[in-house]
Amino acid sequence: MNQEITVTETPAQPVDQFPHFTVLLSSTRRGARLARLLTEAQLRHWGLPTETASQLVAELAANAATHGRVPGRDFRLMLYVIGGTLRIEVTDTRGDRLPVLQHPEGTAESGRGLLLVDALADRWGVAEDRFPRKTVWAELCFSRPEPAPTGPSAGGGLLVKDLGEKEPDQAPPFPPVGQHRGAAHSGG
Template identity: 45%
Template sequence: MQDPLPPTADDMDRCVDDLRTALAAHGIALPSLRLDLPAFAGTYAPPAVLVALGNCNTATARRLIAVLHGSARTASPPPLDLDLLAVPKAVPELRRTVRDYLGVPCADVQLCVTELVANVIRHVGEGTPIRVRVACTDDGGRVRVEVTDPDARALPVLVHADGDEECGRGLALLDAVALRWGVEQRADGKTVWCELDSPEE
């Protein structure tokens, strides 16, 4: 089955990444096959852009990804762990990475990640090193988001901002969409976390 339009290089990269993620959820690591899909796929000249695994086109690869994701519902994928600096320009890519990891639209999860990182930027400082973790529960029913930073003192406080106030809405939004949230303090920092229902396809 041919794609309606020839896929772009960006489409191909995203498709390969999605396929890697879907296979990883089943315990299949492509590096163990000694095959680098982007490099291999790049040897094909347009418009015959192929995914190297099985030499299928991107439409077939996307169907394979959907099947793999569907059969992996009972087994959660490994957590997504990202170490980065809390800067505004990192947020759009972080949102895309979270969407790719979950494999379905996930506006509420992306919102929570965005607000937790923005909270670090605002109250700890721009450029603070952070760790972002997104994990699915074993039964696939919930998604847990964690943002860890090195400042144990700057604790988030839920405030109800008035209509004219520009600040203070982040945690209120998180509180509205999350099932629950909290803070884990340690001597070397803190983790702010929240849990949400898993997004539906």
């Protein structure tokens, strides 16, 4: 069975626009794997680190394909960047099955995915959408590389801003959406 994949990306944007990427994928293991691969490619295109974000997408997409699967319905992956925050959203069509952070026994073969999301994401949560949908989201804070100054005093290379700095026109991090399930932490 062939399925058409729709990818929407805003082309080269002015500095005041927010980069975003969205795609509908089949609720299968193949769709979950493709979500991770597309995330890696998109983040490389944006010049952002890929490892942590692709692990988060792998977990969220696998959950959507496993626990949020309704035959014949796709899940949506959305990535966008505002300021120094990457927001990952995975929307599926099983709004009746909200994810719950659990601590499985040591011999359990599954049930650790949200523990990984909780450990890797700076913030994460669940937003109940129009029935029957739900969106599980995760945020990563990062320091975006800026072009080096040009001219005779330029030192070359890229400058990286400290996360503590905030430009006056920089958008704030996203507010919590829906029910917040994960505890914020300073790691990432």
